[in-house]
Amino acid sequence: MSGYSITEPSPRQKWVAGALVALYAIITILPLVWIIATGFKSSADAIAYPPKVVFAPSLEGYVNLFTTQTRQTAEYFAANPPETWYERIVQSKGLTIAGPSRFGERFMNSVIIGFGSTFLSVFLGTLAAYAFSRFKVPLKDDLMFFILSTRMMPPIAVAIPIFLMFRSLGLSDTHAGMILLYTAVNLSLSVWLLKGFIDEIPHEYEEAALIDGYTRFQAFTKVVLPQAATGIASTAIFCLIFAWNEYAFAVLLTSGTAQTAPPFIPTIIGNAGQDWPAVAAGATLFLLPVMVFTILLRKHLLRGITFGAVRK
Amino acid sequence: MAQIRIDSLRKDFGAFTAVQSSSFTIEDGEFFMLLGPSGCGKTTTLRMMAGLEMPSAGQIYIDGEEVGRKPASQRDIAFVFQMFALYPHMNVRKNISYPLISQGMGRKAARAKVEEVSRILGIEDILDRPVGGLSGGDRQRVALGRAIVREPKAFFMDEPLGALDAEFREHMAEELRALHDRMGATTVYVTHDQLEAMQMGDKIVVMNHGVVEQFGVPQEIYDWPATLFVAKFIGSPPMNFLSFEGRVAPGDALVTLGSVEMAIPQLREGFAGEMVLGVRPEHVRLDDGSDYRAVVRAVEYLGTTQIITLEAEHGEVKARISSRDPVRVDQTTGLAFNERTLTLFDAGTGRALRSAVNEEVLRHG
Numbered sequence: 001m002s003g004y005s006i007t008e009p010s011p012r013q014k015w016v017a018g019a020l021v022a023l024y025a026i027i028t029i030l031p032l033v034w035i036i037a038t039g040f041k042s043s044a045d046a047i048a049y050p051p052k053v054v055f056a057p058s059l060e061g062y063v064n065l066f067t068t069q070t071r072q073t074a075e076y077f078a079a080n081p082p083e084t085w086y087e088r089i090v091q092s093k094g095l096t097i098a099g100p101s102r103f104g105e106r107f108m109n110s111v112i113i114g115f116g117s118t119f120l121s122v123f124l125g126t127l128a129a130y131a132f133s134r135f136k137v138p139l140k141d142d143l144m145f146f147i148l149s150t151r152m153m154p155p156i157a158v159a160i161p162i163f164l165m166f167r168s169l170g171l172s173d174t175h176a177g178m179i180l181l182y183t184a185v186n187l188s189l190s191v192w193l194l195k196g197f198i199d200e201i202p203h204e205y206e207e208a209a210l211i212d213g214y215t216r217f218q219a220f221t222k223v224v225l226p227q228a229a230t231g232i233a234s235t236a237i238f239c240l241i242f243a244w245n246e247y248a249f250a251v252l253l254t255s256g257t258a259q260t261a262p263p264f265i266p267t268i269i270g271n272a273g274q275d276w277p278a279v280a281a282g283a284t285l286f287l288l289p290v291m292v293f294t295i296l297l298r299k300h301l302l303r304g305i306t307f308g309a310v311r312k
Numbered sequence: 313m314a315q316i317r318i319d320s321l322r323k324d325f326g327a328f329t330a331v332q333s334s335s336f337t338i339e340d341g342e343f344f345m346l347l348g349p350s351g352c353g354k355t356t357t358l359r360m361m362a363g364l365e366m367p368s369a370g371q372i373y374i375d376g377e378e379v380g381r382k383p384a385s386q387r388d389i390a391f392v393f394q395m396f397a398l399y400p401h402m403n404v405r406k407n408i409s410y411p412l413i414s415q416g417m418g419r420k421a422a423r424a425k426v427e428e429v430s431r432i433l434g435i436e437d438i439l440d441r442p443v444g445g446l447s448g449g450d451r452q453r454v455a456l457g458r459a460i461v462r463e464p465k466a467f468f469m470d471e472p473l474g475a476l477d478a479e480f481r482e483h484m485a486e487e488l489r490a491l492h493d494r495m496g497a498t499t500v501y502v503t504h505d506q507l508e509a510m511q512m513g514d515k516i517v518v519m520n521h522g523v524v525e526q527f528g529v530p531q532e533i534y535d536w537p538a539t540l541f542v543a544k545f546i547g548s549p550p551m552n553f554l555s556f557e558g559r560v561a562p563g564d565a566l567v568t569l570g571s572v573e574m575a576i577p578q579l580r581e582g583f584a585g586e587m588v589l590g591v592r593p594e595h596v597r598l599d600d601g602s603d604y605r606a607v608v609r610a611v612e613y614l615g616t617t618q619i620i621t622l623e624a625e626h627g628e629v630k631a632r633i634s635s636r637d638p639v640r641v642d643q644t645t646g647l648a649f650n651e652r653t654l655t656l657f658d659a660g661t662g663r664a665l666r667s668a669v670n671e672e673v674l675r676h677g
Contacts, residue, residue, distance in 0.1 A: 202397065204395060207391070207393070207397070208399070210363075210383070210384045210385060211389065211390065211411075212410055212411035212414050212458070212462075214385065214414050215385070218414075227400065227401065
C-alpha cells in the first residue's frame with residue numbers, strides 16, 4: 001500500500017480533483033465562448049446546422065448592433081460607393097446605414113445606473129455598518145433583522161406597488177429612480193456584508209487614532225476605511241453584478257430615457273428578423289464592464305469571500 | 313509630566329457595575345500598576361482615564377484639571393494597547409509619526425523626531441518595514457515609539473506585555489522600566505500578573521469586582537494586605553490562611569488556635585467570631601519544639617528553596633524553607649510562625665484587623 005496522508009492528497013486524488021475542476025470550468029465557459037463566437041459569425045453561420053465551430057469571422061453582428069439600416073437600390077449604391085469597412089459590410093446585404101442604434105445610449109444607462117447604485121449602496125452601507133458595528137444603537141438586533149428581512153422575498157414580488165409608486169412620484173423611466181431602486185435592494189446585502197468586515201477590525205485601531213489626536217470621523221476615514229478596503233471591494237462587486245444584470249424591474253420601469261442594456265438587447269431580435277450575431281455582440285460587450293471590474297478587484301474579492309470564515 | 317487623581321470614579325454598563333467608586337492618586341513620574349484578575353475593572357478604569365470610556369460618575373484630574381468629559385485627543389496622554397494596535401496599512405515610520413502629523417508638526421521636524429525615538433528604542437533599522445512582518449518584540453517597540461514620540465503628559469499601558477511570550481516578556485519589562493526611568497513620565501500600567509506588578513511598579517492598586525482593595529507600594533501590599541483577596545492574589549504560593557473562631561480585644565498580642573496560643577502583632581481593634589490568621593509561606597518554620605502540629609503532605613523542590621505542603625488542624629499550610637532541610641512526606645512536625653508578619657482577618661468581610669504593624673499601611677490604603 002502506498003503512503004497515506006491526511007493533509008496531502010494522493011496523485012490519483014489530485015488527478016480526479018483536477019479533472020473535475022476542468023470539467024466544471026468547461027461547462028461554465030462554454031456558453032460564454034459560444035456567445036462570443038456567435039458575435040463574430042455572419043447571420044447565415046450563426047443559424048447553420050450542424051453548428052459551425054470553424055467559420056469566417058465577420059463584424060456584421062457588431063455593425064448591426066450599433067446601427068439602424070434601410071434597404072437601397074443598386075442605382076443608389078452605384079452613385080454612393082461605400083467608403084468605410086462597415087458600410088461595405090452593410091452594403092453586401094443590399095442595405096445602407098440610416099443612423100446609429102440605441103445600443104450605445106442603453107449601454108451608458110447601464111453604466112450610470114449600475115455604477116451609481118453600486119457607489120450609493122456601498123457608501124451608505126459602509127456608514128450604516130460602521131454605526132451598527134461600533135455604536136450602541138437602540139434595537140440594534142431588530143434593526144439588523146429588519147434590514148435582512150427586506151431581502152427575504154424576491155424583490156419582483158413588490159413590482160406592482162413599486163411600479164405604482166414610481167409612477168406617482170415621477171420616477172418611472174428615470175436614472176434617479178433606477179439608482180434608488182437598485183440601491184434599496186442592495187443596501188441590505190451591503191450593510192450585512194460590511195458589518196461583518198468592520199466587526200473584524202479591532203476597535204483599538206480607532207482608539208489609538210483618537211488618542212493620537214484624530215476625531216472620530218478622521219479615525220473612520222484614515223484607519224477604518226483602509227482596513228475595510230477588502231470588504232468594500234467585494235461588496236461593490238456583488239452590488240454591481242446585481243444592478244448590472246437586473247432585468248425584471250428594468251423591463252417594467254424603463255422604456256426610453258433610462259432603459260438599461262438587459263431589456264434592450266432582446267428587442268434586437270424583433271427589429272430586423274432574428275439577428276443572433278447582433279444579440280451575441282450586445283451580450284459580449286455587456287459582459288465586459290463587470291468582467292473588467294471584477295478582474296481589477298479580484299485580489300480583494302478572493303480574500304473577501306473567505307474573510308471572516310477563519311478566526312485568527 | 314503629570315499628577316493624576318481619581319476621585320470616586322464609577323462606571324456602569326447597563327445593570328453591570330464595572331467600577332464602583334475608585335479613588336487614588338498617581339504622583340508625577342510614578343510607575344503605577346493597576347493590578348487585578350480579569351473583569352475586576354482595571355482596564356475600564358484606565359480607559360476612563362484615557363478618555364476612551366465616559367465615567368458614569370466621579371472625577372479624573374490630570375495636573376489638577378478635571379478631564380472626565382474631555383475627548384481623548386485633548387488629554388495629552390499616550391496609550392499602548394495589549395495588541396499594540398499598530399496601523400496595519402502603514403510602515404513603521406508612518407506609524408510612529410502619525411501622532412505628530414495629527415498635531416500638525418511639519419514633515420521635516422516629524423522625521424527628525426521619529427529618528428530620535430527609534431534610536432532610543434533601537435529600531436532604526438526597521439523604520440521602513442511594514443508592521444505586518446515584525447516580531448512581537450519589535451511591534452511592542454513600535455507601539456512604544458508611537459507613544460513616546462509625542463512626549464505626552466502620561467503613558468497608559470493596557471497589559472502591553474500580555475501578547476509576548478514568557479521569555480521575552482521579562483526582557484521587555486526591564487526595557488519598559490528603564491525607558492520610564494529615563495523619560496521620567498507618569499506611567500499607568502494595567503496587568504493581571506502580580507509578579508509583573510511587584511517587579512515594575514512604584515505603587516500598586518489592587519482591584520477586585522470593581523472595587524479598590526488596596527493601594528500602596530509593593531512591599532506594603534505584600535507584607536500587610538488590607539483584605540483576604542489581596543493576601544490571596546499577591547504572592548506565589550499565596551498567603552496561608554488558618555480559620556478559627558475566637559475573640560480578641562484591642563491590645564491583645566495572642567490568639568488561640570485550638571489549644572495552642574500563638575503570638576501575633578499587638579492588635580489595635582477587637583473582634584469576635586470567625587477569623588482568619590494569615591501567614592506568608594516564607595514566614596513558616598518547621599520547628600519540632602512547637603505545640604502546633606502538622607503532617608507533611610507534599611514536598612516541591614525549587615532549587616535553593618522547597619515548598620512544603622502541610623496539613624494542620626485549621627487548614628493547609630505551605631512553607632517555603634531552605635532545600636537543605638531534610639523533610640519527608642507523612643512526617644509530623646511542629647509549625648512556628650514569624651510573629652511580626654502575621655495578619656488577622658475578619659473572615660466575614662475579609663478585612664484585615666488593625667495591629668501595631670499594619671495600621672499605618674491600612675490608614676492610607
